[in-house]
Amino acid sequence: GAGVSQSPSNKVTEKGKDVELRCDPISGHTALYWYRQSLGQGLEFLIYFQGNSAPDKSGLPSDRFSAERTGGSVSTLTIQRTQQEDSAVYLCASKPQGSSGNTIYFGEGSWLTVV
């Protein structure tokens, strides 16, 4: 497809387990973002990748969260030893170099429920 693709779309996991969430950005987009949306909350920035530069990890809430982007394309967000407060929708977005208005394009999200 032409849009940002995220998988899984839904994930239920037990507290203490590790989870991996995947994001396939739009082809050719150089920038990639992860945000988290909790119930009743706005979007919380997690991490930003731009080309080959060091990622901006300033939004990661704890050292249980990490993300990587391989080959400048696909990204994986990993949450170790999940806690119930990690339950949220994890949204990925991407942006091309020099987009009109610096617009970013979102995927539909991965809904994570920790039980």
Added chain:
Amino acid sequence: GEDVEQSLFLSVREGDSSVINCTYTDSSSTYLYWYKQEPGAGLQLLTYIFSNMDMKQDQRLTVLLNKKDKHLSLRIADTQTGDSAIYFCAVPRGGSYIPTFGRGTSLIVHP
């Protein structure tokens, strides 16, 4: 860091105009954005405004920017039931490419 504030709910009658307001703290942003999120879906860009503009009109949508007061608004003319969604204001922080989002305004359109 950037702080973006929005009211949480707005209820309007079908056919009326809706005005969704947003205030922010960082004045160095080049662009300011409005996104729409329908139930169970991701965020869709509605429109954006360049910081040197006061107003932008796009069909039923009008964006007003008051840089002095750091106030952004989105007006939807002739609001329809299909406009019911959550609307997010987004402002890039510190001149970066990382938008900070408000908590979103839930727009409810009733007949």
